[in-house]
Amino acid sequence: MQFQPMYYDGELLLPMIELNMTLNQSVAIITDLKRKQLLMNQLVDHSQYYIFRAGQSEYMRLTVEELITFLIQVTERNERAELLMDYFVLKEERKVRIKDLSSSKRMYVTLLRVFFAHQPTLVLEEPYFYLEEQDRRQFKRILDDLSQEKQILILTSNLEDALISCDTIYRLNESGFHPLDIRDIEEDKQELRKQDETNITFQKISTKRNDKVILFNPPEIDFSPHKYERHREYR
Numbered sequence: 001m002q003f004q005p006m007y008y009d010g011e012l013l014l015p016m017i018e019l020n021m022t023l024n025q026s027v028a029i030i031t032d033l034k035r036k037q038l039l040m041n042q043l044v045d046h047s048q049y050y051i052f053r054a055g056q057s058e059y060m061r062l063t064v065e066e067l068i069t070f071l072i073q074v075t076e077r078n079e080r081a082e083l084l085m086d087y088f089v090l091k092e093e094r095k096v097r098i099k100d101l102s103s104s105k106r107m108y109v110t111l112l113r114v115f116f117a118h119q120p121t122l123v124l125e126e127p128y129f130y131l132e133e134q135d136r137r138q139f140k141r142i143l144d145d146l147s148q149e150k151q152i153l154i155l156t157s158n159l160e161d162a163l164i165s166c167d168t169i170y171r172l173n174e175s176g177f178h179p180l181d182i183r184d185i186e187e188d189k190q191e192l193r194k195q196d197e198t199n200i201t202f203q204k205i206s207t208k209r210n211d212k213v214i215l216f217n218p219p220e221i222d223f224s225p226h227k228y229e230r231h232r233e234y235r
Contacts, residue, residue, distance in 0.1 A: 001121065001153070003042050014038050015177050019153070021121070026143065026152040028162035030180075031172035036125055036155045039172075043123060050117035054126040058110040060099035064090050067098060067109065075116040088112060089138050104132040111139055114146065121151040128161040140165045 001021055006014040013035060021027055029039070043049040059067060068088070069081045085091050090109070098106055107130040114122050127143075128136050143152060143165050156162050162169045169180045 001043075001151075003039060006038050011174075014172075017172075017177050021151040021153065023149065023151065024147055025168060026147050026154065026166045028154040028156060028166035028169045029172050030156055030159060030162055030169065032157060035172055036157075039155060040123065040125065046119070048119055049121050049123055050114060050119040052111065052114055052122070052124045052127065054129060056110055056113075058098050058106065061097060063095050063097050064101070064109055065094040068112075071113065071116045075118065077116060088115075088142070102132075104130060104135045107131060108135040108139055112142070115142060117150075119150075121153065122146065123153045123155065125155045126157070126161070127154060128156075128164055129158070136164065 001019040003014060003017040005012060005016050019027060029036075031039075040051055040053065043051060059070075062070065065081060065085065068084055068090075071077075072079060072081060072084070085094055093101060093105065093109075098109060101109065111124075111127055111131075114124065127139065131139060146152065152165075154162060154166055159169075171178060171180060
């Protein structure tokens with residue numbers, strides 16, 4: 001996957017980016033709204049990329065079961081609606097209209113469109129933003145399954161959301177495009193032991209999430225108090 005550089009008023013907003021994506025590996029890019037839009041706008045080959053944009057809506061008058069049945073029909077899938085309702089853990093909501101679902105469940109059901117996408121690469125903007133914890137877990141399970149046969153790119157402004165289901169994470173900002181250093185817990189323990197043995201000062205800051213440790217330099221941290229206010233409102 002390749003992105004061309006883009007400028008605005010003489011400022012480089014998007015450098016040349018080339019992602020070598022593979023199966024069984026979900027990739028996240030942490031960036032701002034403008035850069036997310038610039039990235040998605042370059043993915044114009046709809047035979048290769050399925051793009052899910054934040055705030056995407058659904059057919060509100062359909063019940064959950066009617067929507068799943070419709071998606072099976074239009075994508076010519078062989079699955080039975082009843083079995084997929086079990087897989088999506090939506091049996092209790094099957095007769096509920098989309099408009100009557102909670103905001104989290106409504107977004108979860110809308111996100112299920114990625115399951116029916118035929119394109120080899122799925123690009124999702126802020127997939128976890130509106131989801132409560134239970135729906136996050138369910139959708140992460142689905143993305144993990146999809147990653148066995150598809151490439152998955154998540155675009156988000158939130159580090160926590162990137163850590164939910166991505167092992168490879170990049171940051172894109174005014175400083176450029178660079179990877180964040182993520183390590184398994186055991187690997188990190190070994191690294192810390194080596195540093196203790198050689199008396200080396202540990203310069204990076206670490207945070208732990210889902211049995212992963214992510215390491216980053218202090219300049220990469222955004223301490224703006226308002227940055228995550230909007231995110232917390234929907235958790």
